[in-house]
Amino acid sequence: xxxxxxxxxxxxxxxxxxxxxxxxxxxxxxxxxxxxxxxxxxxxxxxxxxxxxxxxxxxxxxxxxxxxxxxxxxxxxxxxxxxxxxxxxxxxxxxxxxxxxxxxxxxxxxxxxxxxxxxxxxxxxxxxxxxxxxxxxxxxxxxxxxxxxxxxxxxxxxxxxxxxxxxxxxxxxxxxxxxxxxxxxxxxxxxxxxxxxxxxxxxxxxx
Amino acid sequence: xxxxxxxxxxxxxxxxxxxxxxxxxxxxxxxxxxxxxxxxxxxxxxxxxxxxxxxxxxxxxxxxxxxxxxxxxxxxxxxxxxxxxxxxxxxxxxxxxxxxxxxxxxxxxxxxxxxxxxxxxxxxxxxxxxxxxxxxxxxxxxxxxxxxxxxxxxxxxxxxxxxxxxxxxxxxxxxxxxxxxxxxxxxxxxxxxxxxxxxxxxxxxxx
Numbered sequence: 001x002x003x004x005x006x007x008x009x010x011x012x013x014x015x016x017x018x019x020x021x022x023x024x025x026x027x028x029x030x031x032x033x034x035x036x037x038x039x040x041x042x043x044x045x046x047x048x049x050x051x052x053x054x055x056x057x058x059x060x061x062x063x064x065x066x067x068x069x070x071x072x073x074x075x076x077x078x079x080x081x082x083x084x085x086x087x088x089x090x091x092x093x094x095x096x097x098x099x100x101x102x103x104x105x106x107x108x109x110x111x112x113x114x115x116x117x118x119x120x121x122x123x124x125x126x127x128x129x130x131x132x133x134x135x136x137x138x139x140x141x142x143x144x145x146x147x148x149x150x151x152x153x154x155x156x157x158x159x160x161x162x163x164x165x166x167x168x169x170x171x172x173x174x175x176x177x178x179x180x181x182x183x184x185x186x187x188x189x190x191x192x193x194x195x196x197x198x199x200x201x202x203x204x205x206x207x
Numbered sequence: 208x209x210x211x212x213x214x215x216x217x218x219x220x221x222x223x224x225x226x227x228x229x230x231x232x233x234x235x236x237x238x239x240x241x242x243x244x245x246x247x248x249x250x251x252x253x254x255x256x257x258x259x260x261x262x263x264x265x266x267x268x269x270x271x272x273x274x275x276x277x278x279x280x281x282x283x284x285x286x287x288x289x290x291x292x293x294x295x296x297x298x299x300x301x302x303x304x305x306x307x308x309x310x311x312x313x314x315x316x317x318x319x320x321x322x323x324x325x326x327x328x329x330x331x332x333x334x335x336x337x338x339x340x341x342x343x344x345x346x347x348x349x350x351x352x353x354x355x356x357x358x359x360x361x362x363x364x365x366x367x368x369x370x371x372x373x374x375x376x377x378x379x380x381x382x383x384x385x386x387x388x389x390x391x392x393x394x395x396x397x398x399x400x401x402x403x404x405x406x407x408x409x410x411x412x413x414x
Contacts, residue, residue, distance in 0.1 A: 068299070089275060091274060092266070
């Protein structure tokens with residue numbers, strides 16, 4: 001075989017990458033208070049999607065705050081820049097053909113709107129993890145509400161920094177009434193309904 | 208089938224994502240002057256990798272400068288921040304299991320070292336596109352050297368901003384002596400030698 005054959009060029013674009021992965025890329029944007037359950041539910045969902053053969057990536061504080069965004073503080077201005085960068089990286093991940101999950105408080109409507117505008121209408125799925133602040137504060141898995149109430153940490157969402165509830169999210173999860181597993185089922189039902197996941201693949205992944 | 212079965216948790220980490228894609232993720236970091244051929248060669252390589260069934264992503268000025276890094280200028284300080292963010296996004300892409308290509312001038316050794324340190328030793332492959340500046344200036348595909356010589360644009364690498372050649376890149380490409388296609392063959396030979404690409408898959412992709 002000669003090494004100098006001319007071969008056909010073809011574009012390696014989003015459509016190619018999505019097709020090669022047998023999936024429709026999307027951005028699953030989780031928003032909600034600290035302790036609302038965003039990361040727990042996103043992580044469970046990622047496992048279900050992976051088990052169904054989907055190619056995924058989860059952006060959260062663990063892999064973003066200490067790397068790409070480690071130059072940023074927790075002031076409103078820096079938090080806005082944090083969310084802007086997450087939106088842009090999410091866009092690149094979706095362009096790479098991945099079903100991408102982001103789990104950040106993302107407290108302001110304006111920031112979430114800016115993120116949404118980076119995607120086509122069907123690609124961006126805003127998921128409001130609707131847990132009341134008193135429930136989050138009771139759970140307080142990282143002890144952050146205690147510190148915020150004591151004034152040890154500042155600019156804490158829901159205490160001395162605003163959280164604006166989504167007005168028309170694609171999905172709204174009630175974590176008081178439903179377990180994380182049930183919330184994942186709710187998201188999967190949406191993804192099946194909108195053609196992102198095949199019902200059989202989702203069922204097989206569950207067994 | 209009940210929807211409340213307990214199912215086994217498993218970690219969706221880099222190893223899982225790489226295995227699901229049947230590949231070893233890596234960062235192919237192209238560096239060289241403007242007009243040296245970085246984007247051309249990286250794009251050709253991505254096509255060959257995709258044809259061999261690999262899952263890839265190419266970061267370049269087109270998808271980074273107008274998005275994630277649009278707040279940055281071309282001063283040395285902002286260019287350093289630009290390269291830092293590209294390294295961090297590359298790290299996330301590799302964590303997602305992708306064979307990732309970056310095509311940026313990335314003029315300073317210190318910046319490239321910072322990027323390299325985000326990866327394991329085998330993951331980061333620095334590719335020096337070694338085209339002399341007089342050849343780049345003759346090609347001048349975007350007319351930028353003309354503008355830099357005329358003083359219309361400033362901080363232009365090789366004219367009034369430094370380019371530090373890599374001291375020990377994994378690969379060095381001579382684009383004066385070899386065509387872009389030959390340069391791609393040289394990279395593929397390296398990737399085959401180091402177990403990133405199967406020789407048969409690369410051959411099949413060529414036909």
